[in-house]
Amino acid sequence: MTLLSVQGLQSEFRTARGVVKAVRGVDLTVAAGEVLGIVGESGSGKSVTCMSILKLLKRQGHITAGKALFQGRDLLTLSEAQLSDIRGDEIAVIFQDPMSSLNPTLTVGAQVIEVILRHRKVSRAQARARAVELFDLVRIPAAESRVDAYPHEFSGGMRQRAMIAMALACDPKLLIADEPTTALDVTIQRQILTLLKDIQARMGMAMILITHDLGVIAETCDRVCVMYGGLVMEEAPVKALFARPSHPYTRGLLAAVPDLRDGMRQRLSPIPGSPPDMADPPPGCPFAPRCPAAMVHCVAERPPLFIATDTPRLGGGQSARCWLMHPDAPEVSP
Numbered sequence: 001m002t003l004l005s006v007q008g009l010q011s012e013f014r015t016a017r018g019v020v021k022a023v024r025g026v027d028l029t030v031a032a033g034e035v036l037g038i039v040g041e042s043g044s045g046k047s048v049t050c051m052s053i054l055k056l057l058k059r060q061g062h063i064t065a066g067k068a069l070f071q072g073r074d075l076l077t078l079s080e081a082q083l084s085d086i087r088g089d090e091i092a093v094i095f096q097d098p099m100s101s102l103n104p105t106l107t108v109g110a111q112v113i114e115v116i117l118r119h120r121k122v123s124r125a126q127a128r129a130r131a132v133e134l135f136d137l138v139r140i141p142a143a144e145s146r147v148d149a150y151p152h153e154f155s156g157g158m159r160q161r162a163m164i165a166m167a168l169a170c171d172p173k174l175l176i177a178d179e180p181t182t183a184l185d186v187t188i189q190r191q192i193l194t195l196l197k198d199i200q201a202r203m204g205m206a207m208i209l210i211t212h213d214l215g216v217i218a219e220t221c222d223r224v225c226v227m228y229g230g231l232v233m234e235e236a237p238v239k240a241l242f243a244r245p246s247h248p249y250t251r252g253l254l255a256a257v258p259d260l261r262d263g264m265r266q267r268l269s270p271i272p273g274s275p276p277d278m279a280d281p282p283p284g285c286p287f288a289p290r291c292p293a294a295m296v297h298c299v300a301e302r303p304p305l306f307i308a309t310d311t312p313r314l315g316g317g318q319s320a321r322c323w324l325m326h327p328d329a330p331e332v333s334p
């Protein structure tokens with residue numbers, strides 16, 4: 001069952017430098033209980049896509065086209081009051097930096113309790129009991145006393161656990177986690193991701209996990225969207241993406257990962273060159289300036305998203321925005 005369906009989403013920032021076209025026509029779906037990974041280098045439009053869905057774009061940010069159907073209801077047409085009923089309840093978000101989302105002047109427990117009281121008709125005592133239960137769930141030691149601690153009394157890892165507790169407070173159907181562990185050291189990252197995956201599976205909630213780490217994608221996700229230049233470049237079930245990446249950008253990203261089986265991780269971006277300036281993106285394929293397989297046509301016209309039924313070059317459930325998927329294109333070996 002489709003929980004979220006984003007269709008033709010476009011978002012931009014109107015800045016002194018001009019219009020930054022951050023998201024240029026994104027389609028994605030998330031089924032109930034599914035984990036969708038969004039991967040891509042910095043600046044690809046991953047965060048703006050997710051922030052647009054919840055209408056959380058910063059000032060200067062505007063959604064200019066598209067729909068975000070959540071259980072059939074277009075979130076983009078809802079009022080701020082309707083959306084704030086949904087945020088923190090049916091859809092929760094975790095950001096990279098928990099400090100920016102926690103209020104330093106309130107105890108962590110008080111903030112979790114506030115979320116519960118905002119969305120549920122329960123007493124303060126019941127909400128507090130639920131907060132302790134959530135702290136236990138995210139494995140914060142001595143939950144009963146830690147709920148009364150302030151954010152600065154927590155380590156980075158514990159703060160991120162507290163953020164997860166807050167996000168889970170109302171049993172969301174969808175959790176959006178935007179690089180939830182990037183700010184933490186590697187061992188803690190792994191613990192938190194394992195915890196998130198474990199809770200996701202137990203609660204049966206759907207999750208969108210944004211990361212630039214393909215190792216995390218391999219371990220955590222069911223399906224993956226690879227984003228670049230404000231567009232989804234490839235979408236595939238996770239196994240297919242690693243076994244048979246079809247987009248030159250995906251291949252470039254994968255080539256940058258030494259060996260996932262060793263649990264080795266490396267920051268992406270050894271693809272030569274850098275992502276386009278979204279204030280002035282290339283007219284054709286945004287990856288053309290860096291693509292080893294670029295053809296003349298790639299520079300002139302933006303490729304459509306080819307799906308598996310269009311071309312034998314794609315496996316089941318796979319789609320790719322690349323002219324190489326066109327039946328008349330030359331065969332290029334991976």
Ligand SMILES: Nc1ncnc2c1ncn2[C@@H]1O[C@H](COP(=O)(O)OP(=O)(O)O)[C@@H](O)[C@H]1O
Pocket residue numbers: 013015020021022040041042043044045046047048049058059060061277278
């Ligand atoms: N507040 C903002 N003002 C102007 N441009 C922005 C703002 N936030 C993001 N952008 C631009 O939008 C594009 C997509 O950004 P983002 O979605 O944050 O990338 P990602 O999450 O994939 O790293 C980038 O070109 C970025 O510079």
Ligand code: SF4
Pocket residue numbers: 247248249285286287288289291292293294295298303321322323324
């Ligand atoms: S459309 Fe062309 S430039 Fe873009 S990824 Fe495919 S081959 Fe490379």
Ligand SMILES: [Mg+2]
Pocket residue numbers: 046047048178179
């Ligand atoms: Mg981001």
